[in-house]
Amino acid sequence: HLDHATDRALVEEAVELGLGSVMFDASALPDEENVALTAEVAALCQGRGLWVEAELGEVGGKDGVHAPGARTRPHEAVDYVARTGVDALAVAVGSSHAMTTRDAVLDLELIAALRAAVPVPLVLHGSSGVPDETLRAAVRHGMKKINISTHLNKTFTRAIRDRLAADEKVVDSRKYVGAGRTAVATEVTRLLGVLAG
Numbered sequence: 080h081l082d083h084a085t086d087r088a089l090v091e092e093a094v095e096l097g098l099g100s101v102m103f104d105a106s107a108l109p110d111e112e113n114v115a116l117t118a119e120v121a122a123l124c125q126g127r128g129l130w131v132e133a134e135l136g137e138v139g140g141k142d143g144v145h146a147p148g149a150r151t152r153p154h155e156a157v158d159y160v161a162r163t164g165v166d167a168l169a170v171a172v173g174s175s176h177a178m179t180t181r182d183a184v185l186d187l188e189l190i191a192a193l194r195a196a197v198p199v200p201l202v203l204h205g206s207s208g209v210p211d212e213t214l215r216a217a218v219r220h221g222m223k224k225i226n227i228s229t230h231l232n233k234t235f236t237r238a239i240r241d242r243l244a245a246d247e248k249v250v251d252s253r254k255y256v257g258a259g260r261t262a263v264a265t266e267v268t269r270l271l272g273v274l275a276g
């Protein structure tokens with residue numbers, strides 16, 4: 080899966096390389112351009128058997144569409160999916176990218192309203208900032224794909240930092256990178272349990 084591709088040429092490269100899915104992010108563009116370009120990219124990818132996720136654009140602050148205050152309106156989401164033909168939709172419901180604290184508040188009513196209106200799976204971006212209980216509630220209210228990156232980066236880096244601090248003599252990169260990998264695997268397993276619950 081290629082996440083947050085903003086450049087059509089990069090998507091074409093992903094298609095050639097045989098990737099199975101792409102998230103095309105034209106959310107920084109004005110709505111009409113977002114729709115036109117996303118529809119074009121979706122047709123290109125689907126013609127080659129790829130699954131396409133997109134993000135509904137909204138004029139926002141410097142954090143863009145996933146600023147905590149940004150919201151995707153259900154009727155606009157329905158219209159966007161119909162006009163672009165995407166297979167899944169990332170929506171703005173209160174989370175924000177790259178949060179290092181887990182205290183985001185999600186609009187669960189909005190998730191339920193979007194779920195009822197939109198015919199394709201909903202995707203939650205910025206999930207790193209969302210506490211476990213709220214992630215579980217987001218799934219219960221209709222979120223289907225949960226993107227967690229920053230939280231796992233934190234897990235990986237902390238494990239490596241601890242490993243290096245615990246043994247000043249370690250020079251074998253397999254030893255400390257392995258510690259990071261194990262920590263991420265353990266946390267992903269735990270999170271899958273949270274989302275399934």
Ligand SMILES: [Zn+2]
Binds near residue numbers: 204226
């Ligand atoms: Zn994202």
